[in-house]
Amino acid sequence: MVSGGESLQQSTDAAIVVDGVGKTFANGTRALGPVTLRIRQGEFVAVVGPSGCGKSTLLRLIAGLAEPSTGSVSLARALRDAGIGYVFQSPTLMPWASVERNVRLPLDLDGVPREQAADQVEHALAMVGLREFGQAYPRELSGGMQMRVSIARALVTRPRLLLMDEPFGALDEITRNRLDLDLSALCARENLTVMFVTHSIYEAAFLSSRVIVMSARPGRIAGDFAIEEPRARSDGYRHTPAFARINAQLSAALAAAMDEPEFVKAQVFS
Amino acid sequence: MNNRWTGVVAPVLVGMALLLAWQAWVTVYDVPAYIVPSPLNIFSTLVRDWGLLSGSLLVTLGVTFAALLAAVVLGAALSVVFVQSRLVEASLFPYAVILQVTPLVAIAPLIIIWVDDSRAALVICATVASIFPVITSTTIGLRSVDPGLLDLFRMHGASRTQTLLRLRAPSAAPYFFAGLRIAAALALIGAVVAEFVAGTGGTRSGLAYQILQAGLQLNIPRLFAALALITLTGIALFAAVTALSKLVLRRWHESELPRDP
Numbered sequence: 001m002v003s004g005g006e007s008l009q010q011s012t013d014a015a016i017v018v019d020g021v022g023k024t025f026a027n028g029t030r031a032l033g034p035v036t037l038r039i040r041q042g043e044f045v046a047v048v049g050p051s052g053c054g055k056s057t058l059l060r061l062i063a064g065l066a067e068p069s070t071g072s073v074s075l076a077r078a079l080r081d082a083g084i085g086y087v088f089q090s091p092t093l094m095p096w097a098s099v100e101r102n103v104r105l106p107l108d109l110d111g112v113p114r115e116q117a118a119d120q121v122e123h124a125l126a127m128v129g130l131r132e133f134g135q136a137y138p139r140e141l142s143g144g145m146q147m148r149v150s151i152a153r154a155l156v157t158r159p160r161l162l163l164m165d166e167p168f169g170a171l172d173e174i175t176r177n178r179l180d181l182d183l184s185a186l187c188a189r190e191n192l193t194v195m196f197v198t199h200s201i202y203e204a205a206f207l208s209s210r211v212i213v214m215s216a217r218p219g220r221i222a223g224d225f226a227i228e229e230p231r232a233r234s235d236g237y238r239h240t241p242a243f244a245r246i247n248a249q250l251s252a253a254l255a256a257a258m259d260e261p262e263f264v265k266a267q268v269f270s
Numbered sequence: 271m272n273n274r275w276t277g278v279v280a281p282v283l284v285g286m287a288l289l290l291a292w293q294a295w296v297t298v299y300d301v302p303a304y305i306v307p308s309p310l311n312i313f314s315t316l317v318r319d320w321g322l323l324s325g326s327l328l329v330t331l332g333v334t335f336a337a338l339l340a341a342v343v344l345g346a347a348l349s350v351v352f353v354q355s356r357l358v359e360a361s362l363f364p365y366a367v368i369l370q371v372t373p374l375v376a377i378a379p380l381i382i383i384w385v386d387d388s389r390a391a392l393v394i395c396a397t398v399a400s401i402f403p404v405i406t407s408t409t410i411g412l413r414s415v416d417p418g419l420l421d422l423f424r425m426h427g428a429s430r431t432q433t434l435l436r437l438r439a440p441s442a443a444p445y446f447f448a449g450l451r452i453a454a455a456l457a458l459i460g461a462v463v464a465e466f467v468a469g470t471g472g473t474r475s476g477l478a479y480q481i482l483q484a485g486l487q488l489n490i491p492r493l494f495a496a497l498a499l500i501t502l503t504g505i506a507l508f509a510a511v512t513a514l515s516k517l518v519l520r521r522w523h524e525s526e527l528p529r530d531p
Contacts, residue, residue, distance in 0.1 A: 065421050086425060092418030095522045096440045108436075109426035137522055 014038040015079050015161065015193045016062060020071035022218070023057050030218040031057045034071055037212065037221060041076065041160070044187055044194045044231065046204035048250070049214030049222075050258055055197040056089075058219070059163050062195065079161045079193065083110075085154030087164040091146035093138040093153075099125070100134035103153045110157065124156040127186060144175035151183070155190075162187070164196045168203070180206055181235055188232040201250040206238060211250060215257045222257030225250065307491040312498060315491035323480060323492075327499050330476030333389065333461040334507070337396030341453050344397070345404025346446070350434065352405075353412040370402035374460055378467040392464045392475060399460025400453040407449025411442025444523045447515035454507045462500060 022033030032054030039045050047055045060066045061073055063086055075084075083106075093102045103124055107117040125131045128148040138146055147167055154162060168176040184207050187194050198204050204211045209231060213223030227246060229237065237243055289309045295301070296308040303311055316323065348366070352359035378395045385391035415438055423433050465478030477496045484493035519526040 060421075063421075063425060065424065084425065086422065088418040088421070090418065092416050092422065094419065094437070094440065096443070105436075106422070106426050109423065109428045109432060139522060139527070 013040050015041040015043070015076045016195070017074045018058070018062065018071070019074070021058070021061060021068045021073060022070040023054065023061060023066065024069045032061075032217075032219050033068075035219070035221055036071075039193065039195065039210075041078070041193050042191050043210055044184075044192075044196065044208045045210045045212060046196045046198055046208035047212045047214060048198060048201055048204050048254060049219055050216045050254075051199075052217050053214045054217060054219030055214060056165050058214075059086075059165050059195060059197055063163050075161070079159075082160040083157045085157065085159040085162040087147075087150050087154045087162070087167045089166045089169060091138065091143075091150040093146060093149055095138050097137075098134065099130065099136050099138070099141070099149050102138065102149055103134075103156050106153060106157050120156050120158070121152075124152040127155060128152045129182070142175075143171055144179060147171065147179060148182075155186075160193060162192050162194045164194065166197050166199060169199060176203070177235070177238075181232075183207065185232040201247055201254060202238075205243060205246045205250060206233060213250065213253045213257050223250075223253040225253070304488050304490050307494055311491050312494045316495040316498065319492055319495060323477070323496060323499060326475070326477045326480045326496070327503070329389075330458075330461055330465065330478070330500070331503065333392045333396055333465070333476060334458045334503070336393045337400055337461060338454055338457040340393065340397040341401040341404050341457060342450065345401045345449075345453070346408050348405050349408035349412055349442075352409045353438065354430070359409070366402060366405050369398055374399050374463050375467060378464050382464070382468050388468055388475065392461060392468060395464030395467075396457050396460030399463070400457035403449040403452040403456065404446070405449075407445045407452075408442055411445025412438045414445065415441045444519055444525055447511070447519065450515070451508060451511050454511045455504060458500070458504050458507060 016037070016039040018035055018037040018039075020034045020036055022035070023031045025031055031052075035054075035058060047058065049055050057066065061068050062075075063084055064073075093099075094105070097105075100121055103121045104117050107120060112120070121134070122131065125134060128151050130145065130148055130152065133141065133145065133149075138149065141149065150167070154164075168179050171179065180203055186192075194208075196204070196207060201211075205227065209227055211223075211225040211227065212221055213225070214220065215222040225246075229242065293308050293310060296306060301308075307315070348362070352363065374395060377398070381394050381398075382388065382391045385394060412434075419437055420433070423437055428436070461476065462478045465475045466482060468475050469479035469482040477500050480496040481493050484490070484496060516526045
């Protein structure tokens with residue numbers, strides 16, 4: 001079933017509205033846009049595209065870490081009030097602090113009382129399966145575990161929106177697949193709205209309910225694909241013909257987007 | 271071969287071998303004590319003149335510690351100011367460089383003339399000598415912050431003070447301690463140089479004054495004994511700063527983590 005890109009972008013219950021957003025850096029580099037995008041509450045949106053196409057910039061603009069040169073970004077009130085969880089490309093943990101203190105950091109900065117924070121930290125660590133490692137230091141953990149701590153830190157404030165910037169890019173494939181599985185289950189269970197930047201179309205196809213394909217710099221939306229397979233998906237989904245077909249089509253769309261910056265296609269995989 | 275052997279026993283053995291060779295050379299060639307005294311002669315002088323030398327040692331130690339404390343407090347405070355604004359750093363940093371590149375022996379007489387209290391003058395001289403490594407290392411450290419963590423602090427609306435205390439200061443700790451090791455040695459050197467300058471002007475002070483007096487009186491064993499005390503003080507100071515660095519960084523920073531051989 002194929003539907004037009006407009007129908008995907010015109011939903012009314014938008015959690016995030018990116019309206020004609022462009023970004024030009026101070027040195028004159030046009031990094032992004034213009035990009036127009038509407039994301040619904042509870043959607044898991046993966047963003048794929050060639051290196052330097054502005055995927056991370058788009059995420060930073062949504063997080064409010066940078067100002068758009070043109071256009072605007074708006075978040076639904078419920079998302080804004082609950083705060084944003086942000087997971088970076090590397091774990092970005094404080095090496096001098098224990099896992100518990102690292103996870104508690106956003107609560108400390110928000111001025112949450114210590115007793116209340118302790119419960120939230122324990123809950124966040126339990127969500128990522130690291131309840132026993134609260135007193136460990138980051139260097140004592142594997143790369144995958146450090147990334148779990150980073151996810152726990154992003155979740156500790158109980159945000160409704162999670163922004164993830166190639167979080168598993170530096171991990172080995174087995175660890176990455178395992179974290180993808182856990183993340184998929186966690187986001188479906190908590191009904192989080194997620195925007196997930198990745199270089200891997202396999203990861204995008206496995207995790208998301210929607211995949212945005214971006215063209216080369218300055219990045220624009222070249223494809224918008226909905227994946228109807230229910231979440232959370234099991235490991236077995238990776239071995240289904242449907243998964244292979246989605247990957248093939250995403251791969252073709254990405255290749256086309258590299259050569260042809262205009263909008264390539266919108267499609268629903270069912 | 272474990273770390274204890276390589277870190278302590280090996281240099282001690284080398285030192286003992288050198289002392290033995292020195293003692294043998296002086297004894298065999300009958301070198302006069304007013305040219306080069308033997309280690310045993312220096313040691314016996316140290317014991318005999320301990321009353322005189324220990325008083326001077328305390329003066330030198332006092333000047334060194336006061337200067338190091340001032341260098342740490344002023345240097346760290348200046349670094350914090352530099353990090354707040356590139357303009358402030360660009361405006362003030364050249365003057366920190368001027369302080370560093372101007373020879374202490376050239377400005378020490380002026381400081382001693384301008385400052386009435388001789389002890390305060392010595393502390394100022396030693397502070398001038400030792401503050402630069404603290405400023406440069408700490409400034410680099412305060413700037414060397416994980417940009418992702420800075421973004422996280424910004425997202426949560428952290429104040430400048432929160433960012434300084436919770437993020438910049440711990441990030442700067444390894445750099446600060448690297449600067450402190452150099453500053454500790456320079457504080458001692460600065461104190462000794464300033465004491466020399468003050469001593470030539472007739473001001474009685476620490477170990478450098480004893481060296482000066484011993485040289486004038488051709489009491490070379492006492493000169494060496496005072497010199498040995500300065501050397502030992504420098505080693506002890508370096509060891510103390512290293513131990514402090516290890517205490518603070520041992521759980522998380524690569525420079526102080528135990529390594530497999």
